[in-house]
Amino acid sequence: MTKELEIEYKNMLEQNEYNRLLEAFEVKAEEIKTQTNHYFDTKDFSLKAKRCALRIRVKNEDYECTLKTPAPEGNYEITDSLTPMQAEKMLDGHSFEALEVKAALKELAVNEKDLERFGTLTTHRVEFPYKDGLLVIDHSEYGQAEDYELEFEVQNAEVGRKQFLDFLTIQKIPVRPADKKIARFMKSIKPFT
Secondary structure, eight states: OEEEEEEEEEEEEOHHHHHHHHHHTTOOGGGOEEEEEEEEEETTOHHHHTTOEEEEEEETTEEEEEEEEEOSSSEEEEEEEEOHHHHHHHHTTSOOOOHHHHHHHHHTTOOGGGEEEEEEEEEEEEEEEETTEEEEEEEEEETTEEEEEEEEEESOHHHHHHHHHHHHHHTTOOOOOOOOHHHHHHHHHSOOO
8 A cells, every 4th residue: 555645737738739748748659658548437437526536547457446535735555456356346347455545435425335346447557657756648538539638746835837838838838727637537427516
């Protein structure tokens, strides 16, 4: 289990901007990695109401369950590594195998037995160090929708924000607010108020 503070800045991209960034950073096709997020919540969206998100991520042959909760700046992430069998049991709704996440859900008064998988989002991602952070260029597909996004993960919020805005200016990319992936996914399947 790990618990980390996540501070990131996001910006939506147009497809031509996404392609231009891949070209500018000389990204090869084999450097783009695919990951799949399976999202969970209760029928009445109690996690969403608490500004939390729960997912199982499959990346290569690695499986992990992550609960994101609000922090004063960014989010806290509690992550449990899973075996393929544990992930399968969770995805099928047979049991909840992520013990640290389960404990954190209990603190939020959310019963893991009430959780349901409500969808899947696949992201094609390239990431690399940039200035004082990690630059992430994403192409996500979910349902009939797809989008492009730029993320900058940092340790220092103030420094990171300036570096991110400077990067957008240098790349001539307008500032476009970006919801979290789970929020964009939810908007694609039903009204998300």
